[in-house]
Amino acid sequence: MFFDDRNTFENWAETLPAYDTHDRHGCACCSALPSLLAEQFDDIEQLTQPEHWAARGQQPSKVINGLWVNAKIYTMDSAMRVVDALAIMDGKVVDCGDAADLVKAYGDTLQVIDAKGRTILPGFIEPHMHFLPIATIGGLEDVGPYRFSKTQDALTHLKSLAATLAPGEWLMGRQFDPSLQDGPDQLTITELDAVSAVNPVFIYNASLHFAYCNSAALAAASITKATPDDPASPYGRDALGVPNGVLKGGRAIGSVARHNLAQREYDLAEAALGVCGRANRKGITTFCDQATGMVRGVSEVDIYEALAKSGSMTARLRYSLSYGLAEKWDATGIRYGHGDALVRAVGWKIVSDGSNQGFSGLQREPYLYKEDAGLAYVEPDALNDMVRSRTEQGWPLVIHANGDLAIDRVLDAFEAVVEAGLVLNAPCRIEHCSILHDEQIQRIKALGLSPSFLIGHVYYWGHAMRDQVFGEAKAVLLDRTKACEDAGIRWTLHSDEPVTEMGPLRCIENAVTRSLWKEPGQHLAPWEAVSVMAGLRAMTIDAAWQCHSDHEIGSLEPGKFADFVILEQDPLTCPVDAISQIAVCQTWLSGRLVYDRGTDSVDDVSESVD
Numbered sequence: 001m002f003f004d005d006r007n008t009f010e011n012w013a014e015t016l017p018a019y020d021t022h023d024r025h026g027c028a029c030c031s032a033l034p035s036l037l038a039e040q041f042d043d044i045e046q047l048t049q050p051e052h053w054a055a056r057g058q059q060p061s062k063v064i065n066g067l068w069v070n071a072k073i074y075t076m077d078s079a080m081r082v083v084d085a086l087a088i089m090d091g092k093v094v095d096c097g098d099a100a101d102l103v104k105a106y107g108d109t110l111q112v113i114d115a116k117g118r119t120i121l122p123g124f125i126e127p128h129m130h131f132l133p134i135a136t137i138g139g140l141e142d143v144g145p146y147r148f149s150k151t152q153d154a155l156t157h158l159k160s161l162a163a164t165l166a167p168g169e170w171l172m173g174r175q176f177d178p179s180l181q182d183g184p185d186q187l188t189i190t191e192l193d194a195v196s197a198v199n200p201v202f203i204y205n206a207s208l209h210f211a212y213c214n215s216a217a218l219a220a221a222s223i224t225k226a227t228p229d230d231p232a233s234p235y236g237r238d239a240l241g242v243p244n245g246v247l248k249g250g251r252a253i254g255s256v257a258r259h260n261l262a263q264r265e266y267d268l269a270e271a272a273l274g275v276c277g278r279a280n281r282k283g284i285t286t287f288c289d290q291a292t293g294m295v296r297g298v299s300e301v302d303i304y305e306a307l308a309k310s311g312s313m314t315a316r317l318r319y320s321l322s323y324g325l326a327e328k329w330d331a332t333g334i335r336y337g338h339g340d341a342l343v344r345a346v347g348w349k350i351v352s353d354g355s356n357q358g359f360s361g362l363q364r365e366p367y368l369y370k371e372d373a374g375l376a377y378v379e380p381d382a383l384n385d386m387v388r389s390r391t392e393q394g395w396p397l398v399i400h401a402n403g404d405l406a407i408d409r410v411l412d413a414f415e416a417v418v419e420a421g422l423v424l425n426a427p428c429r430i431e432h433c434s435i436l437h438d439e440q441i442q443r444i445k446a447l448g449l450s451p452s453f454l455i456g457h458v459y460y461w462g463h464a465m466r467d468q469v470f471g472e473a474k475a476v477l478l479d480r481t482k483a484c485e486d487a488g489i490r491w492t493l494h495s496d497e498p499v500t501e502m503g504p505l506r507c508i509e510n511a512v513t514r515s516l517w518k519e520p521g522q523h524l525a526p527w528e529a530v531s532v533m534a535g536l537r538a539m540t541i542d543a544a545w546q547c548h549s550d551h552e553i554g555s556l557e558p559g560k561f562a563d564f565v566i567l568e569q570d571p572l573t574c575p576v577d578a579i580s581q582i583a584v585c586q587t588w589l590s591g592r593l594v595y596d597r598g599t600d601s602v603d604d605v606s607e608s609v610d
Ligand SMILES: [Zn+2]
Pocket: 027, 028, 029, 030, 400, 431, 432
């Protein structure tokens, strides 16, 4: 057991980092917590029992021993073979190749399944998301930009919901993102008292570094003008010093959120299984949690392992330990590779700076129209020590760096370790790796590092990066997938959900088109667009490799797990701006059907097999 003592508000608040009050715009990597936190977590005992999960999950479907034919199958193996038949037995791939040959070899032992000309790919791998944070806020009302482009529309919607509540019942929302929604830069009691004067209203910023509440919520938490500020996590106040409903950082957020006692009943297991199901609907069979420990401390490993044992897991989980809890993790004795093929520890996650759209990514030069150049969340000497000590212990590193100076420092740290004669536990990753100069690309190549790009930075924020954050000349250095591809560097794409929604096909389309959400027909640095095949690699075999799992997943070849997705259309032949709209027909994990769009998509194998 990794059980720890973060089950009280005070213990939890103690672990929050000092940088918690930055990043109003969009980086959840380092947010220390989505506390839906009541006074005390009552559910840790339950969450570490497999039975608790099994009671909420679906019954695992049967393993199908099948021979899929009449399909276009991109194996993503080293030869990038494209075949028309795939043989699956006991949850593993046994063969793939020419249908006539495979029918001859397996036709008597395997059930032959007609894929009706559809496309089969290895299950998609999401290499960077935040699993328990998503589950923790997943039950709250989505008031974000993908649902409401105008903040006023979100507020009107909230008002209609508030009208249905019983007295004293809380209304909680998530995903408010002033960088993408037209309207005010923050929500205060002015906006939220108009939603409800009697029911407490509480809304998370998409970054999770901020939240906003109305007067009723402040009253429920007994927060007044006389309430002292924690300097690391203050309350927003008006000119007279009266709290205005803005909650800056985890402690201020938690000090209000924990008074919603209904959150004690929140079913985290059900919400987490819902995240797995939603991933399956996008064709995802493996995802990697990048900062484990930020919600329930080191107990999260116990929670993950209970989930794996329950039999109700419908996606594999890889995870990187949050460096914010380094001492506590070290006390558990956890080692690289702890776990199994379902759930496994694969790295340490370090956050070295903030986010570019939040003006806290660490830059060589000041931001456009500003004098400051962002924030280092870790100083160079400390970063060097972290990289050296974890490398010596056999761990790979996963380092968040958005600004070009942050990336310089990450490269310096890796170079120092290599020059000292140590061998990196490859692949080590740079997360987001947003702004890259040519010489940095050469250093990444020389060190054997691998970037993972939050490609939604181009699609959703590209216009703001160009006009408000960097200016054109620097904005074109954002997410340089093609330059890395041409340099022979392996790279991947990620959603960083809750920053953007998981969606491998959307990520591929973004990398292939470099289009802008807010400016249809416009593109950011279109010369950095990659081929569809490169995008597919980034979300399959290369993501498996970045998650230290390419020996077992990421391609369809004999001996690997039968994790695959069946798509309605072929991404390589459909129009590039329609890739994100391709329907996922089915998703399979270890030869079990975990998502089925409906009986009209492919043969209903679960019924046709005895
Ligand atoms: Zn990050």
